[in-house]
Amino acid sequence: MGLVIPLEEKAKDSSFDGLSGLVSADxxxxxxxxxxxxxxxxxxxxxxxxxxxxxxxxxxxxxxTLATAGLCGYTGAGHVKLAASVEFMHTATLLHDDVVDESDLRRGRLAARMLWGNSASVLVGDFLLGQAFKMMVEVGSLACLDVLSSAAAIIAEGEVMQLAAAKDTQTSEDDYLAVIRAKTAALFSAACEVGPTLAQRPKAEIAACRGYGMNLGIAFQLIDDALDYGGTSSALGKNVGDDFREGKITLPIVLSFRRGSEAERAFWQRTLEQGEIADSDLEAAIALLRKHRALEDTIERARHYGAMARDALELFPASEWKIALNQVVDFCIDRAH
Known part of the structure; x- marks a missing residue:
């Protein structure tokens, strides 16, 4: 059976259009x-x-954030500032990540650090975080402030966890999932939780939205991990193989390392732990990932978390919001096709 990911990724934006249309005014x-x-x-x-x-x-x-507020019948205006806060938190994380990872590209353009330097990128990221928290306070919901401030701390912990695991080929699947739960999925989870929290919905609905966001975030990151070895630069917004060159241990590597021979493990140790990467090594890495079905199995894991995200929404009655949120799961998974 061939690779699930073709060399030219074809993201299916149609499954994103429902959500985009519903929230366009907001x-x-x-x-x-x-x-x-x-x-x-x-x-x-x-x-x-x-x-x-x-x-x-x-x-x-x-x-x-806007969609889960809509799902829960929120009719005020606070969700707009909370959604902007979420985006500022995400943007700040990207600015900081590019400095930590020494990345050259972000969303297909030169990373800010390449144009203004590392110090400016970090400090502007801090400014955006400050603005995010200012807007949270203006909304006046202590519960929402708690959700997003807790997420900010967890994201930072995830970044440190990833730093500690960098270049460590002994990283287990559980260890890696703990990193992405914190680093990526925590913000998805918080973004989805503040909608029902602001609407003062019952705990069960808040927990359902939180679970939807967490599982969607894990699925999203796992697809990104697979695409780093099987996508295109235009699709990724960064260079294909950046994770490999930066010595990042992602799930495809964890799976391939565990399933490999001694010689194959030595290859991963040389390239990822010691940073000795020859011109042909990325191609060799992709060949090993294919040999051991590491990319396909990573995508299967993503489908599993996507299914759990859909299950979390089953608590809610049928609505256009629920349909759109389920379609977002399809969009995140379909990026790998």
């Missing part, structure tokens, strides 16, 4: 809020921030 307000709150009399701050903000991301996370 997203216009979110985008206006983002631009207004990224402004500063310090010229470099909006320059750096807008370089990433305007780079074409789908803004999935703030859309999830």
């Amino acid at each position: 997203m216009e307000r979110v985008n206006q809020t983002i631009l207004a709150r990224a402004a500063s009399h310090v010229t470099m701050v909006p320059d750096v921030a807008n370089h990433l903000i305007s780079s074409g991301g789908k803004r999935l996370r703030p859309m999830l």
